Amino acid sequence: MKNIYTLSLLTFREALSKKIFLFFFSVSTFVIVVFALLFVFISPESFGNGFISSTPTSFDNSIANGIKIFIVFPLYAGGLFISIFSVSSFIPSLLEKGNIDLILSKPVSRDQVILGKFFGGIAMVFVNIFYAIFFLWLLIGLKFSVWDPYFLLSTFTITLAFTSLYAVIILLGIITRSSMLPMVVSYLTFFIFSPILSSRDTLLTFVNNEFISGIFSILYYLVPQTSDLSTLNTDLAVGNYVSSIIPVFTSLAYIILIISSSIFIFRKKDY
């Protein structure tokens, strides 16, 4: 555990030094400041009657929910976009000749090296996402007196979605030692493959072919389910009924599988 902690800490420090953390933090701060200014300067009347009330009414709730959607969806997409960019160089820089030799010459197992990088990256993203979500939650609460704890759960759904993509970045990073390929694959997954596969039931109504239907179903479980997590994230944030938390479990299983595969491959490689 000590080794994983040390390696995680170094990963965090790497993010700090490469200004990745600072960039992420600045973007989060910018979003918080923009909303703070919006809440301060936009007149309550522009939202309609009942805005100024000291106790939450259904009207306040509906305005607050509208704002939450306005916050959560871009935060999910933007947060993941920046996160993927931030961590894509972690594995290639770890595997650089002269660096990996030194690390592997220490009493550290190869599993610990990968897990250290994994948890370090997650911690870096979690801290930033939590920072943004927490302060936005605080602003909404102060403005509308709506203190919905479920909104804070967005931190976990966004981090979970990031983690499933980060697992793929680690796997591809170990195989290719490149930062570009894992980054491109992650963006394609997030912006194209996952949304398509998530809406496969609708799409397949136009294609009456069992083979294609089977392929889509297989691909759905091979690709991180970031679109389903996005839906879950929005539902949680606005307090909608959450019909299924299966994406959480399938994503966790997916992450475990991909990280285990990464460790398996890393254990066998010469450096």
Add this chain to the structure above:
Amino acid sequence: MNAIEVDQLTKIYQGGRSKVEVTALDNFSLSVSKGEIFGLLGPNGAGKTTLIKTLLGIVFPTTGSATILGSDISNYKIKNRIGFLPENHRFPNYLTAEQTLKYFSQLGGNTTKNIDKRIDELLLLVRMSKWKKMKVSKYSKGMMQRLGLAQAMMNNPELIFLDEPTDGVDPIGRKEIRDILIDLKNNGTTIFLNSHLLSEVELISDRVAIMNSGKLLRVGSVEELTTSKEAYIIETTNSIDNDFVNAKYANADTSLENITVNLESSTKLSVNVKDNIELNIVIDSLRKNGINIKSISIQKNSLEELFVSLITDERGGTK
């Protein structure tokens, strides 16, 4: 128990797209005693770095086995008793010297509260105290080597692997590094030194191995390797000329056919013989021709001469 035991180690790198296999280690066997400075010599691509990486679990052997400090090389926990300075090492460039040493010390299993004290001691030893707070991205090659050496010594290891430790270091720095290594040896640390700088290895190593193409060619003390038991230098009081040497020794004389005699100077002959009997035949022959012998000594080759000769023979070419 030896510090290092290598038994029939073979490492074959599988070619990627080219499908060409490279045998970096070929049934390589070696023992390194505890407390000695062991120098491994070889030309570029001989397999020196692969050997160290295999011993440290960075590269996996194809066949064979090895132990370090009595433990199988697959046991990563043994590495808390080992230090390593890789060739062309890269420290995270966002760390300072102090942070680098602390980080690698913690990875090395050091949980004591004396880390800071040890860092100060080592930075002083490698003359890097002044740059303790400077980021390593601003270091020169020589400074990186010094810091690398400090890193390798951080957890008081029993065995240290050094791959080209003086690469990029100026002559004064090299001397300082040699002195540090001798101090470590005197304190009982085993040092495994990889280098292509023969003169340096010759200066500090107790034993030396020469390898090429993954094979061990020769191993022994510097004295053993550089001393040629069949070659002698005979100094004479009289002058000798080439005609005499050619007339007496170049032509086939049944009793002298295995003997080679060369004129080094007018009063110095180098003689290659099979044994003492042949040496005495040469002496008798000289004395019979009225030449007085002033001294006879065993001829010594420099490590470089031996190295060049062995590698050239191995490659089957000319010098």
